[in-house]
Amino acid sequence: MLNFREVQAFRAVMLSGSMTQAAKDLHTSQSNISRVIGQLERRIGIKLFERQIGKLMPTLEGQVFFRDVEHTFASLRGLEEKADLIRKRGSGRLRVAAVPSMAIVAVPDAIHLFAQKFPDVDVTLHVADSLTVCQWLATGYADVGIASEIFNGTSVAHEVACKSLGVCITPPDHKLARKRDAVTPKDLAGERFLSLKSSDVMRKRIDDACQIGGEEKRILAYESHFAAAICRMVSRGMGVSVSNPVVAREYAGQIAILPFAPRIEFSTYLVYPLNVPMNMLAKAFGEAFRESTQ
Numbered sequence: 651m652l653n654f655r656e657v658q659a660f661r662a663v664m665l666s667g668s669m670t671q672a673a674k675d676l677h678t679s680q681s682n683i684s685r686v687i688g689q690l691e692r693r694i695g696i697k698l699f700e701r702q703i704g705k706l707m708p709t710l711e712g713q714v715f716f717r718d719v720e721h722t723f724a725s726l727r728g729l730e731e732k733a734d735l736i737r738k739r740g741s742g743r744l745r746v747a748a749v750p751s752m753a754i755v756a757v758p759d760a761i762h763l764f765a766q767k768f769p770d771v772d773v774t775l776h777v778a779d780s781l782t783v784c785q786w787l788a789t790g791y792a793d794v795g796i797a798s799e800i801f802n803g804t805s806v807a808h809e810v811a812c813k814s815l816g817v818c819i820t821p822p823d824h825k826l827a828r829k830r831d832a833v834t835p836k837d838l839a840g841e842r843f844l845s846l847k848s849s850d851v852m853r854k855r856i857d858d859a860c861q862i863g864g865e866e867k868r869i870l871a872y873e874s875h876f877a878a879a880i881c882r883m884v885s886r887g888m889g890v891s892v893s894n895p896v897v898a899r900e901y902a903g904q905i906a907i908l909p910f911a912p913r914i915e916f917s918t919y920l921v922y923p924l925n926v927p928m929n930m931l932a933k934a935f936g937e938a939f940r941e942s943t944q
Contacts, residue, residue, distance in 0.1 A: 656690035657719055659683050660698060664716045668706060743772040744931045747792035751877040752918060753777045755900040757796060759942035764935050771931060779875070780851075787921045794932035795921035796939065799851045807922045811936070812943040816856070816914035817895045819880075820906045821887045827906035834911050835860045839867035842889035844880045847873055852916065856892045859912050881905060894918075896943050918943065 662672035663683065673680045691698055698712035708716065744764075748757045753775060761773050776786065780797040784804035787795045800808050818833035820826045826833055826841075838860055846853040860868060871889050874880050877897045884891055885904035894916040898907050920936045922928065 652693065653690070656686050656693065657722075659686040660690055661716070661719050661723065663687065663699070663706070664708060664712075664719075742931070743774065744768075744794070744929075744935060745774050745776065745792045746794055746796070746935060747776045747778060747783045747786045747921075748796035749780055749783060749798050750777055750875060751894070751897045752796045752798075754876070754878040755897050756918075756939065756942050760935060760939040763938040763941055767934060767938075768931065773935075779849075784921055787923050790923060793923075793929050794935050795919075797919045797921050798917070800919055800921070805924045807924045808919045809936075811918045811920045811940055812896065813918075814895045814916045816892045816910050816916055817898055818890065818908045818910040819884050819893045819898050819901075820890045820908065821884060822904070822906050823887075824890065824906065826890065826908065829908060832909040832911040835862050835867070838890065841868055842871040843868040844883055844889045844891040845870055845873040846877065846880070847875050850875070852894075852914075855914055859914050860892070 659672065659676065662675050663669055666672045666675060669680050669683045669687070673683045676683070687698065694715070696711045696715060697709050698715065699706050699708055701707070746757065746761070757775060761775070764773065765771075776792060778786070780799040781801055781804070783792070783795040783797045784801050784806050786792040788805045795806075796811070797808070800806070818826065818838075826837055829837070839862060843860075845856070857866075860866075869889075872880075872883060874883075877893055878900070880891050881893060881898055881901040881904075883889070885901055892910055892914060895907065896916070896918065898905065920939065922932060
């Protein structure tokens with residue numbers, strides 16, 4: 651098998667016309683170049699150079715061999731350029747799994763940002779609840795996930811993408827929309843309230859925060875898996891709610907968005923496969939998602 655260093659030395663001599671210049675180009679000594687060329691000649695059984703009147707001249711066989719060497723180096727340059735293109739623009743596909751509300755409001759923006767940097771990458775968006783998102787990442791069905799909750803035993807790596815304080819949302823013409831300070835549970839007493847489904851981790855936190863003296867004073871009118879659907883129903887005057895501001899702000903102008911007390915923290919997680927090297931495209935998408943939720 652040919653030795654790359656020997657071929658590289660031969661090419662340097664052919665391009666420069668002398669072993670002295672080839673040695674300078676390759677940051678080595680002339681004696682080393684001469685030795686390496688001799689090794690190459692013995693390996694391939696061809697005399698590559700002759701000295702004529704003090705000059706180093708390639709043989710006919712050397713010239714033919716050089717054409718093949720240049721063709722090989724051109725192919726290597728093409729591979730290098732292809733690798734550089736993949737590094738800059740990516741290639742292939744990215745499978746994203748996300749919880750419904752983020753899939754509706756933040757993930758499309760993240761995909762848009764991602765596509766500007768990686769226009770040649772195909773992106774597939776799968777939508778499911780947090781548990782299924784984590785399971786998809788654990789089984790390799792998706793490359794990166796967006797979840798509202800992390801479950802023990804699902805064998806995924808995760809990091810917090812964003813944390814936001816819950817806000818109260820009301821119809822624009824609601825009496826609470828004119829409130830100057832934070833909305834409190836007392837303000838919600840007697841109000842028709844739109845809730846997340848009972849299985850949602852944030853449902854219990856919101857319900858606990860809205861208790862007054864251990865009693866429920868709200869009118870629990872509607873519930874949905876989708877925070878985006880709740881925002882839409884609020885915009886239709888169907889009641890009030892407490893929401894993740896990342897979702898609520900997508901409906902600014904259609905709903906009033908007000909501070910809420912006590913503090914309720916909404917966390918959104920980036921989920922990755924566990925014990926698997928970080929996918930370059932998944933990492934880039936995570937950065938895009940963070941930017942889209944700021």
